[in-house]
Amino acid sequence: MSSTARMPEKPTLEGLEERWSRIWDEQRTYAFDRTASRDQVFSIDTPPPTVSGSLHVGTVFGYAQVDCVARFRRMRGERVFYPMGWDDNGLPTERRVQNYYGVRCDPALAYDPDFAPPAEPDPKNAIPVSRPNFVALCERLTATDEQAFEELFRRLGLSVDWSLAYTTIGDRARAVSQRAFLHDLARGDAYTAEAPTLWDITFRTAVAQAELEDRDRPGAYHRIGFHGADGEPVLIETTRPELLPACVALVAHPDDSRYRPLFGRSVTTPVFGAEVPVVAHPLADPEKGSGIAMICTFGDTTDVVWWRELALPTRAIVGRDGRLLPDPPAGLSDKGTAAYEEVAGKTVFAAREAIVALLRDSGDLVGEPRPITHPVKFFEKGDRPLEIVTSRQWYLRNGGRDEAQRERLLARGAELSWSPAYMRARYENWVGGLNSDWLVSRQRFFGVPFPLWYRLDDAGTPLYDDPITADESALPVDPQAEVPPGFTADQRGVPGGFTGDPDVMDTWATSSLTPQIAGGWGTDLFDRVFPMTVRPQGHDIIRTWLFSTVVRSDAEFGSLPWEQAMINGWILDPDRKKMSKSKGNVVTPMDLLVEHGADAVRYWAASGRPGVDTAFDTGQMKVGRRLAMKVLNASRFVLGTGVSDAPVTEPLDRALLTALAGVVDRATAALDAYDYTRALEATEEFFWAFCDDYVEVVKVRAYDTGAASDSARAALATALSTLLLLFAPFLPFVTEEVWSWWRDGSVHRQGWPSADALLRDGDPALLATIAAVASSVRKAKSEAQLSQRAAVDLLTITADAGELDRVRVVAADLAAAGTIAEIAYVEGPVESGRLTAAVTLAAGQ
């Protein structure tokens, strides 16, 4: 073994992150071996964090957990493929760019190569810029953020190979997204359709089923009378009276005797005077409201079902901007048409007030509206309720309309290994509950465009059913800027010419391809890493990211994208709520790293069990920091006694190494099963017992000379070395620091410790024996309020014969450690524990 010349006089944790992250980078400690074959590789399909301002505290939590597993696998000899991605593609980036530079995207504009953003941005008077200019600004802003994120992750000690970094808006990701889409199209897994779609009026884009969330909002039941043929009013209740002009029918349950006489007959809408049929459908709930409902095109998704299944006409009134369309729908009476003019152009909220006033005037509003709180569908990133509008969109088949495909995807979920196992149920719930295909087109600017153009007929109308596809070798393409094969630029937008598809893909359409993007689909790298070994991610995006990745891989490769899903929990506020963005940003991850140190923050993360939501707890970070400090100091002590490679001969020393072999076994098994927490616990528990009992008891012997002393120093060095290796995945900085004091090379490139290289034939009970005796002696001194150095005249041990033998074996160490003059042995029964120790302290202390 080497010398300990590099050991500092006063070890400290300060500065370890800067120093070692720099050296790891210089020495390419975590570089992937590009020549490795798939069977040697442990590949990680990293979650690309959203690049928008600051990383959330919760993000570092999950990444630190994954890194512990990655480091373990690397020490095990696997070639770890650990890239990092940045999700800079999507709405959050767009919104940020608009505010940051004071611009807005106008796709009709031409690219301006000389454009520079204003020195003093004024988001209220946003400057219109072309799509290429806008995208350039997005890339510029995210590049700055990504640099800051990388710095943070390096400081956290993530053992990422930074040369493998990717972005979801970069050329590579755009090309992969477009290529995958073209394959989907060729296979028939992608199709276009014009249909009612959930629509966000703020972002003016369609949104997918997976992006919905319900929020409770105040509303009111309005009781409204429709006019029956016999003059009797038919009362319905609605929370959306503004949709009255869009009403196309009333509906009740087929078995509802109250309304059965009306089925097949017509009623007239109040105020607007449209004649609408009364129809029957089993989805109508007799218990809800008055038991009969108005069907509008479209108020909610049930309306869509009714409209489709009952083949009702369309009377659309809400536009894509959330305002009522300027022209009245068909079927209104003359008076109704006049009434509509009063509300045309109003927002749905203003229209609601206006129509309620009209109903009140006409006497068709029965009673006063009754306030309620009810769930309303929102786009998860939006803040206004979704509307439903009819539009042409692209869809990917995901099993939502195909039983066989759904069964196959459920089977993929069963094939995948889950940590923790119960998370599989979330996947199955979601897949089982799908009711539509995956809507992948978005009416946005900053995203991956569809690599498509459409021919224009003589009237200039696009022929959507026969798109012109881009050549795969030319990807990525921007159909707004580039010309399809066989056309010239001056044919754009003219009859008989072409038009580029204006939309971009859903962010998940790109994210679902992270294995292909990171793994270099189409190059030799891909076969070395795919299917990936593990996908780490949060449980909230099982329905989106995990599922959509399975869909794409199943369709393209007929396999799972990975073997293992490693699901991490969330960070909760101390009050048990999911830590909000705003609170999460009060304490930034960098603040935590500066205040507590990376090893301490990692310790906190690693003590959060797989998949379990964990409280944000700086107390746990303090514990981690204490542990890191202890590693420094204990190492300094062990190395200070002088490292020996003599044989370990003393029974107590052999007991130590035998117990340590058991710890190695447990930690290894736990990490193999992705249970990093259990591995850390086993190591940590042993380490504290090692410091408090073993080290304290052998101290005197270790400072001595001779064979018994050599044995102690050899055992200390072996134990220290093994413990550093066991801690290395969790506390990469402090273990590397200590390793550097006396060993060459990085601790992180050492082999994982082998239990068989330690000892198996020692008697670990000896450790329990010294712990019990030492504890009794300490207690006596503590109760006498004396220093632990105080002298003991006589220590009387009562125990059974076997235990007494064990005490005799370690008596010399115990006597030296406890300053004990004499030990007496009494064979006899013990009330509790393994022995009784009576302590007679020396007088006059």
Place this chain on the structure above:
RNA sequence: GGGCGAUUAGCUCAGUUGGUUAGAGCGCUCGCCUCACACGCGAGAGGUCACUGGUUCGAGUCCAGUAUCGCCCACCA
């Protein structure tokens, strides 16, 4: 309404095929400057294991039900 998870000391949590008197850390109290560590060391107090039944020689652990909390899903007029 359906599904998943949780409920153990003031707080954060262990407790893996059921087995003596339920553990740890933090916090608290009391000591100790013990030659690695005062960012330390030692000792102590503190729990009817959410509730109700059941299985068993034996239940924190298994079964059934109840309650509370959290998350996901659902056709929320």
